[in-house]
Amino acid sequence: MGRIEAATQKITVTLPDGTPLELPGGASGADAAAAIGPGLAKAALAIRVDGELRDLTAPLPDGAGIAILTDRDSEALELIRHDAAHVMAEAVMELYPGTKVTIGPPIEHGFYYDFEFPPEVKVGEEDLERIEAAMRAHIEAAEPFERRDVSPDEAIALFRDQGQDYKVELIEDLVRDEGVETVSLYRNGPFEDLCRGPHGPTTGRIAAVKLESVAGAYWRGDESRQMLTRIYGTAFFSKKDLEAHLERIEQAKARDHRRLGPQLGLFMLREEAPGMPFWLPNGTTLLRLIEAEVQKQLRKRGYEEIKTPQVMDVELWHRSGHWDNYRENMYFTEWGEREYAIRPMNCPGACLVFGSERHSYRELPLRVAEFGQVSRAEREGVLHGLLRVRAFTQDDAHVYCTEDQVAAEVADICEAIDELYARFGFEDVKVELSTRPEKSIGSAEQWERAEAALREALESQGREYQLNPGDGAFYGPKIDFHVTDALGRSWQCGTCQLDFFMPERFDLSYVGADDEQHRPVMIHRALLGSMERFAGILIEHYAGRFPVWLAPVQAIVLPVSDRHNEYATKVAAELREAGVRVEIDERSESVGKKVRDAELGRFPYMLVVGDKEQEASVVAVRSHEQGELGAMSVADLVKAVYTAET
Ligand SMILES: [Zn+2]
Ligand SMILES: [Zn+2]
Numbered sequence: 001m002g003r004i005e006a007a008t009q010k011i012t013v014t015l016p017d018g019t020p021l022e023l024p025g026g027a028s029g030a031d032a033a034a035a036i037g038p039g040l041a042k043a044a045l046a047i048r049v050d051g052e053l054r055d056l057t058a059p060l061p062d063g064a065g066i067a068i069l070t071d072r073d074s075e076a077l078e079l080i081r082h083d084a085a086h087v088m089a090e091a092v093m094e095l096y097p098g099t100k101v102t103i104g105p106p107i108e109h110g111f112y113y114d115f116e117f118p119p120e121v122k123v124g125e126e127d128l129e130r131i132e133a134a135m136r137a138h139i140e141a142a143e144p145f146e147r148r149d150v151s152p153d154e155a156i157a158l159f160r161d162q163g164q165d166y167k168v169e170l171i172e173d174l175v176r177d178e179g180v181e182t183v184s185l186y187r188n189g190p191f192e193d194l195c196r197g198p199h200g201p202t203t204g205r206i207a208a209v210k211l212e213s214v215a216g217a218y219w220r221g222d223e224s225r226q227m228l229t230r231i232y233g234t235a236f237f238s239k240k241d242l243e244a245h246l247e248r249i250e251q252a253k254a255r256d257h258r259r260l261g262p263q264l265g266l267f268m269l270r271e272e273a274p275g276m277p278f279w280l281p282n283g284t285t286l287l288r289l290i291e292a293e294v295q296k297q298l299r300k301r302g303y304e305e306i307k308t309p310q311v312m313d314v315e316l317w318h319r320s321g322h323w324d325n326y327r328e329n330m331y332f333t334e335w336g337e338r339e340y341a342i343r344p345m346n347c348p349g350a351c352l353v354f355g356s357e358r359h360s361y362r363e364l365p366l367r368v369a370e371f372g373q374v375s376r377a378e379r380e381g382v383l384h385g386l387l388r389v390r391a392f393t394q395d396d397a398h399v400y401c402t403e404d405q406v407a408a409e410v411a412d413i414c415e416a417i418d419e420l421y422a423r424f425g426f427e428d429v430k431v432e433l434s435t436r437p438e439k440s441i442g443s444a445e446q447w448e449r450a451e452a453a454l455r456e457a458l459e460s461q462g463r464e465y466q467l468n469p470g471d472g473a474f475y476g477p478k479i480d481f482h483v484t485d486a487l488g489r490s491w492q493c494g495t496c497q498l499d500f501f502m503p504e505r506f507d508l509s510y511v512g513a514d515d516e517q518h519r520p521v522m523i524h525r526a527l528l529g530s531m532e533r534f535a536g537i538l539i540e541h542y543a544g545r546f547p548v549w550l551a552p553v554q555a556i557v558l559p560v561s562d563r564h565n566e567y568a569t570k571v572a573a574e575l576r577e578a579g580v581r582v583e584i585d586e587r588s589e590s591v592g593k594k595v596r597d598a599e600l601g602r603f604p605y606m607l608v609v610g611d612k613e614q615e616a617s618v619v620a621v622r623s624h625e626q627g628e629l630g631a632m633s634v635a636d637l638v639k640a641v642y643t644a645e646t
Contacts, residue, residue, distance in 0.1 A: 011062035021066075029056040030201070033068045043070040045079055045200045053079075055147055055198045071205075071237045079198070080206050081106035083145065083188075084135070084235035085113050087203050088211070090191035091134035092231075096121050101193065102166040102219060102228060109245070110234030114217050116166070116226055123229055128211040131231070135209055142204025143189040147197060149182045155194065158185075166219065167194050208242035209235045251487055257539040258385040264544050264602060266535075266552070267386070275383040275390030277532060282552035285581065286535055287393075289550055291371060293423055294395045294527060297416045303367040303397055308349030310373060314339040319505055320348040325474070329376045346372035347499075347524060350398040351506040354520075359510040364520065365401035365409050371531070372396050386536030393531040399523040400508070403449060406521055410457035410479070410496055413525050417481050417494045420527050424538060425547070426483040430490065431463060434471035434478050441475060442500040450498045450521075451477045475501035485541040493534060496525045545624065548604045548644035555641070556603045557584045557619070558594040560610035567614045571607065571634060578638040595622075605641070 009025050013032060023031060029047030033040045033056070047054055048067040053075065060066065069076055085104035088111075092099055096117055104113030117123055123131075150158075152175045159167040171194060174180045186195045188203050200206075211233040219225040236242040253259075261267045266283030279287060298305065311333065317323045322330065322344065331342040343349065350368055359366065375391045382388055399409050414431075421429050433454055436447045454477055458465050465479070472478050476498035482490045499522040502508075509517040528534040538546070548554055555575065559568040568584050575582045583603075585594045591608060598606045607619040613631065621629040621637060625644075632640070 011060060013060055013063070014065045016065075016067045023060065025062075026059050028059055029054065029066070029068065032060060032066055036068070040068055040070070044068045045070060045076055045205060046198050053198050055145070056201055057147070077236070078106045079200055080237065081111040081235045083200050083203060084206050084209050084233060085111040086145075086186065086188050086191065086193055086195070086199070087135050087138050087206065087209075088131065088231060088233060089113050089115075089193060090138055090189050091131050093191055095131060095134055096123070098163070100164055100166055103170075104193075110212065110232060112230050112232045114219070114228040114230045116219075116228050123214065123231075125214050128214070128231070132209065132211045132233075135211075138189055139203050139206050139209065141189070142202040144202045145197075145199035146187045147184055147199075148187075149184050152180060152183055155183045155185065158192075159194070170194060205237075206235050207237050208239045209233060210242055210246065248487060252489075252540075255487070255540040255543040256385075257387075257536045260539050260544040261385070261536075263600070264539075264552075266539065267532075269385070274380050275378060275388070277386055277389060277391075279532075283535065285552035286538075286546075286550070287531055289552070290424075290528070290531060290535060290538075291395070293420060294371075297420055297527065298369050298397075301367070301412055301416055303369040305369045305371075306350070306353055307370060308346065308353065308372070310343055310375075311340045312343065312349070314341050316348050316352075317341045320351075320502065321475075321505060322348070329378070331375050331377055342375045343372070344374050344376045346370050346374065346394060346396045347398060347502055347522075348506075350396075351502055351508060351522075354398075354400055355506050355508050359400075359520075361402070361510055361512045361518070364510060365399050365405050366520075367397060367399045369395075369397035386532050386539075389530075389532060392533060394526050395528045395531055396524070396526050399525065400503075400510070400520040401523065402518070403453070403521050406450070406453040406498065406523070407456040407460065409523055410454055411460055413496050413523070413527075414457065414461060414463065414479075417527050421481075421483055421493075424550075425541065426485070428484040430482040430484070431458065431465040432468050432471075432480045432482070433458065433465050434468040434473075434480065436477065437470050437472050437474060439474055440472070446500055447477065450500070454479055454496075454498065473497055473499075475499045483537070485537060486543070487540075491537050493529045493537070494525070494527050495529065496523065498523055545602045546604075548641060551581070551602075551604050553581050553583050553601070553603055555580060555582045555605035555607055555637070556598050556601065557582065557607045557609060558591055558598060559584070559586065560591045560608065562586075562588055564609050564611075564614060568609050571609060571619055574634045575638065578634075580638060580641050604644070605637070607637070 010022055011025055011027065012020050012022050014020055021032060021035060023035060030044065033044040044056055046069040047056055048069060049060060049064050089101050089104055092115055098118040100116040102114040104111065152171050155171050156168050171183055174183060183194060184197060185192050186197055186199055211231060213232045215230045217228050217230040219228055234245065236245065264282060265280045266286060267277045267279050269277055326344060330344050333340050333342065350370065371393055373391065373393045378388065378390050401409055418429065435451050478495060478497035480492055481494035482492050484490050503519050503522050508520055510520055512518045557568045557572050559565050565586050572582045572584050595606060604624050606622040609619055613619055616631065618631040618633055619637060621632050623629050
């Protein structure tokens, strides 16, 4: 018996915990799962072989490290969503013969498939239920996913016969670009698709599926190519998980700031200025209230405030490096002989201010804040309400300091962020530290010191953080801050970045204790990031029901009838005098209708005034938080508003 023959008879693979497992030669992932235990054999969806995900049916190579994938693995959802995309294509081909299929990948929360339907067929959201029903029949049938590998020529002939031109194009590209010699086909039921895989054992593993929406998409994202119909769906391992997902979507819809913005008189978006919000009176008040909280931090932490121009000579942007690195995102304008740029960032203006004076080391750290409006050219397709815009205000600041002062400064910025976020109801703040990217300026030593300073600042506060190696800006390492909102969604807000580059570019210096000129380190920091984006996050976090201190209108006075308007006006004036933000509903509507509308307006307090209240010089108070509070004097109500504020 030669060694070769022995090797073909038995193979040994290694389990995740390092245990060796001996199997007959040619054994598959399914065999391995069965050898480990019947429970795992049933639960197995796919197998990881030396780190690569494969079908259970594929034979295992000798010596491989293996791990069986079950529905407990985070990637398992992606796998069954890919399965579900194939089942959707199967159902679509059955219901709409002559449809051309293209591609159907899993995506973050589900999957999609792009189809070219025959010209006489129109598929819209009203058809999704029908497609879903057909999918369920195939899922119940637990059709196995069967793979075969064929030559590109054979696959091309097969798809050409079926009139599947897109598949033919895909295979031709694979041959041309990657020089593939075989392609894999996956069959489920009567449907066979070009696909790299892997797939689960059968369609039966998709426990819950839902088709969600229909959209248009160009073939390969190319506007000159065919417009296709994209159907989005999602799949889960249980009906319960699917329901929880649908519930989250409903909640997110109800909180959508793009809907609440106009409804609550906060802001509006207009076709005349895409990506540039119009702030309405309530929204402008909200921005002022947010700004006031930032101002408190500025005063507390020794920041000075400046305002610099929005439009500056294009030469400045050459000097700052923005022309070279950021030109595509900038707006330009001309007047007379000169060319100008509308600022996308506030830093160059701040550097001109710093550089206009001689500075002594005794002034450092010099902390200079600016609520600076910036404009960035973004493609219209990526704009999204207040979250992705073309014009916004940064709560920006630049700190000029010595290298030795960096750690303490950064720790102070972290503390400001903690206090500020807690004030707005965000307790769960995630921190990421990003280090030197491949393309960067400055010496390795400088980077090491800067990264060490940031780490030291984070560690001195016992703060957990995630490290993103190579994700820093080209001019220095940075720390990003993320808040988690009421729906568990994470939003990046604040940032703190070290910069060796700009002080060089602007030849900034200070006079040290040694009477020599020294180069300061520059820290760019924004606590909230974009004020408007933060407002959008707050609107969704609170679903428009702001806490009393943050509500643009804290109370609304509701006269029972027209003859109470005068008393209502007097009450409102007294409240305003005491600093309460108040409105009156003077319409000639029933008080019931006024209360219902006030509910929709999400005011923290409703103050009903009729004969009884007028005679007793009180208001009948209804608090959103606490329910009916009964009759109160204006003075007591003012006290309640201010108690609620703290
Ligand atoms: Zn596929
Ligand atoms: Zn800056």
